[in-house]
Amino acid sequence: xxxxxxxxxxxxxxxxxxxxxxxxxxxxxxxxxxxxxxxxxxxxxxxxxxxxxxxxxxxxxxxxxxxxxxxxxxxxxxxxxxxxxxxxxxxxxxxxxxxxxxxxxxxxxxxxxxxxxxxxxxxxxxxxxxxxxxxxxxxxxxxxxxxxxxxxxxxxxxxxxxxxxxxxxxxxxxxxxxxxxxxxxxxxxxxxxxxxxxxxxxxxxxxxxxxxxxxxxxxxxxxxxxxxxxxxxxxxxxxxxxxxxxxxxxxxxxxxxxxxxxxxxxxxxxxxxxxxxxxxxxxxxxxxxxxxxxxxxxxxxxxxxxxxxxxxxxxxxxxxxxxxxxxxxxxxxxxxxxxxxxxxxxxxxxxxxxxxxxxxxxxxxxxxxxxxxxxxxxxxxxxxxxxxxxxxxxxxxxxxxxxxxxxxxxxxxxxxxxxxxx
RNA sequence: GGAGGAGUGCCCGAGUGGCUAAAGGGGGCGGACUGUAAAUCCGCUGGCUAUGCCUACGUUGGUUCGAAUCCAACCUCCUCCA
Numbered sequence: 097x098x099x100x101x102x103x104x105x106x107x108x109x110x111x112x113x114x115x116x117x118x119x120x121x122x123x124x125x126x127x128x129x130x131x132x133x134x135x136x137x138x139x140x141x142x143x144x145x146x147x148x149x150x151x152x153x154x155x156x157x158x159x160x161x162x163x164x165x166x167x168x169x170x171x172x173x174x175x176x177x178x179x180x181x182x183x184x185x186x187x188x189x190x191x192x193x194x195x196x197x198x199x200x201x202x203x204x205x206x207x208x209x210x211x212x213x214x215x216x217x218x219x220x221x222x223x224x225x226x227x228x229x230x231x232x233x234x235x236x237x238x239x240x241x242x243x244x245x246x247x248x249x250x251x252x253x254x255x256x257x258x259x260x261x262x263x264x265x266x267x268x269x270x271x272x273x274x275x276x277x278x279x280x281x282x283x284x285x286x287x288x289x290x291x292x293x294x295x296x297x298x299x300x301x302x303x304x305x306x307x308x309x310x311x312x313x314x315x316x317x318x319x320x321x322x323x324x325x326x327x328x329x330x331x332x333x334x335x336x337x338x339x340x341x342x343x344x345x346x347x348x349x350x351x352x353x354x355x356x357x358x359x360x361x362x363x364x365x366x367x368x369x370x371x372x373x374x375x376x377x378x379x380x381x382x383x384x385x386x387x388x389x390x391x392x393x394x395x396x397x398x399x400x401x402x403x404x405x406x407x408x409x410x411x412x413x414x415x416x417x418x419x420x421x422x423x424x425x426x427x428x429x430x431x432x433x434x435x436x437x438x439x440x441x442x443x444x445x446x447x448x449x450x451x452x453x454x455x456x457x458x459x460x461x462x463x464x465x466x467x468x469x470x471x472x473x474x475x476x477x478x479x480x481x482x483x484x485x486x487x488x489x490x491x492x493x494x495x496x497x498x499x500x501x502x503x504x505x506x507x508x509x510x511x512x513x514x515x516x517x518x
Numbered sequence: 519g520g521a522g523g524a525g526u527g528c529c530c531g532a533g534u535g536g537c538u539a540a541a542g543g544g545g546g547c548g549g550a551c552u553g554u555a556a557a558u559c560c561g562c563u564g565g566c567u568a569u570g571c572c573u574a575c576g577u578u579g580g581u582u583c584g585a586a587u588c589c590a591a592c593c594u595c596c597u598c599c600a
Contacts, residue, residue, distance in 0.1 A: 361554080368555045395553040429554055468547085471562055477548040508547075510554055 109134035111169045115326075117383060119376045120162045122302045125312055125325040133296065133324060134171075141166050141297040142174040142289050144230070144282065144304075147182040150208035151350030154362075155301075157378055157412075158328040160216040162299050163225070164411075165380075167217050173225040174295055175213045177206050180234030181281050212349040215412055226293065233288050234281060246284055249317050250310075255279065258306035279310045286311025290321055297324040331377075349412050355439060356413040360421035361510055363405035371400050379407035428512060438502060438516035447497075447517060453480070453490040460505060460513045472507055479506040 107113050111134040115121050124130050133139060143159040145152060152160070163173035182202050210227060217225040255261060258279065286308075289295035298308050308325035315323040347362050348354040366374055372390030375381060381389075381403070389400035402422065410418035424437075440460050442451075454469040457478065463469035472478050473488045480496065481504050497503055503515040 365554060368553090371555090395555090397555075398553055401555085425554085465565065467565065468563085472548065475548045475562055477562095508549090 107131050111166060111171065114165055114169065115162060117376070118161070118165065119373060120158060120165070120328050122327040122329040123305065124327075125309065125323075129322065130297070130324045130326065133322075138170045138172060139297050139324075140172045140174060140289075140293050140295040141299060142176050142286075142295050143299045144176040144178055144181070144285065145209055145213070146178045147202045147205040147209060150205045151348040151353040152209055152212040153349060154347040155331050156212070156349070157216075157408075158331055159299050159301065160213065161378060162326075162328055164216050167225060172223060173217050174289060174293060175217065175225065175227050176285060176289070177209055177227065177229045179203070179206050179229040179231035181230055181278065181285070208350055208352075215349070215414070228289075230281075230285050230288075234284070246280060246314070246318075249314055250280055250283075254313075255310075258310070261306070279307050282307040283310040283314040286323060287314050287318055290315055290319065290323060296322070297326065299326045299328060302327045302330050351413060351417075356409055356417040357421045357424055357439070358511075359413065360405045360409045360418065360425060363408050364401050364425060365510065366401055366404060368397055371397060371404060375400070375404050375407075378411075379404060380411070381407060437514065439513045441516045441518060444517040447492065447494045451492040453478070453485060453492060454488060456492055456503075456505065456515070457507070460515065462505070462507045462511055462513070477508050480504070482506075 107116070109131050112121075112127075112131050141163065143163055145156065145159075163175065167173050179202055182205075206229060213227060219225050219227060255276070261276065261279075282304075286295070286298055298311060300308055305325075305327050308327065312323045312325050315321040347359065349359075363374070363378075372386065375386045375389055376383075379386070389403055392400050402425070405425070406418045406422045409421050413421075420437075442459070453473065454463075454466045457463045457469035457472065458466060463472055470488045473486060473490075476484055476486055478485055480490075480492075481498055492503065497517070501517065503517075504512070505515060506512045
């Protein structure tokens with residue numbers, strides 16, 4: 097185990113050096129052995145993703161960036177979608193059972209998540225990254241067979257020593273057998289992947305540590321293989337809060353859940369204190385450039401934030417979207433107060449049918465309910481075509497459209513929408 | 519197995535029959551200031567077809583004109599005894 101940024105001895109592998117200097121390492125199972133193995137040649141490495149939502153969010157960017165770097169350095173990533181394990185629910189560090197999702201919902205989530213991952217790691221070619229769903233093997237097991245083959249490799253004695261389980265037991269919160277067995281499933285995943293794809297390494301969030309260690313131990317007991325594990329740090333902001341939430345919810349990676357421009361804005365609004373760390377973690381700029389940008393002071397740091405936002409957006413949504421987002425951001429805050437392209441398009445009949453301002457705010461996602469929209473309006477935070485509107489009963493009609501036939505809607509300083517009608 | 523204490527809104531936490539959609543703080547959002555930052559100050563912070571209605575104080579029933587507040591059972595947590 098090691099603390100980030102403090103290698104005990106000089107590292108032999110470029111891979112580990114890069115991951116460390118980017119700040120992507122929290123702890124590793126056996127750092128020296130892992131370093132030696134990585135220096136030897138390409139490995140196959142996997143990270144698992146729960147299928148609990150239809151898109152990944154910025155928190156997932158840490159393991160994804162790790163896979164991406166490793167692919168760049170010649171290793172082969174496997175992204176494992178938890179189509180099987182999600183049917184059980186990871187109990188780690190939770191005080192109560194997660195609601196279980198049905199298979200149909202999971203299947204649709206899997207396809208959205210696949211889309212997110214594809215942007216970060218290349219799946220092309222024979223040696224491209226693999227995307228596998230653990231439902232493939234987990235759903236095949238029959239109970240007795242599973243107990244015989246794997247149950248014998250785990251001792252309850254060992255399982256209860258894991259922090260994730262211990263906390264539940266210590267506080268006497270109920271931990272069902274179903275949840276308890278989750279770690280077996282994830283361990284079996286690792287074993288299966290090592291057998292099927294010669295996968296030797298797993299990465300995950302720091303909350304996955306126990307699950308990862310279990311897999312490593314299973315590999316050793318069942319097959320006598322040396323497997324490796326690495327966790328990435330928990331993503332927090334400088335103010336200590338868990339990162340990745342905005343007013344509208346999580347910062348999704350899927351463009352259908354969060355537009356590239358809003359995504360860009362999220363990064364543009366990074367607090368000063370986080371800029372350097374985020375540049376290292378979420379961009380691929382060379383370290384000297386990262387350092388130059390982080391050293392900027394005062395309002396010049398805003399330039400570093402734009403670079404950060406544009407770089408991250410380019411990775412997640414592509415360079416074209418990133419360029420457009422930057423352009424839009426510049427225009428919007430450079431005085432134009434106007435988006436370049438409509439962010440939303442509504443049927444024109446809505447204008448004659450009667451469209452309330454509150455309803456419109458909900459439609460474009462600036463408010464989660466009419467009540468919230470009302471509060472925004474009454475608090476003076478809403479502007480229609482650059483003018484503050486504080487009448488919550490305001491109706492939108494054709495007469496409100498600007499010369500360009502559009503409607504400029506803004507909430508606060510940063511949230512802006514341009515609504516077109518056709 | 520026995521005795522006592524506790525379970526409140528996104529989180530922490532006050533509240534022991536009507537004045538409680540529920541103090542206070544955190545977080546979040548909006549406003550002012552600024553650099554689309556931080557800090558600070560001010561406001562808002564359950565939903566709705568909205569001078570009213572619905573949902574909400576572990577769960578389910580009950581008492582009462584009226585319950586987060588009283589009673590019963592159940593679930594869960596904490597402390598002490600065996």
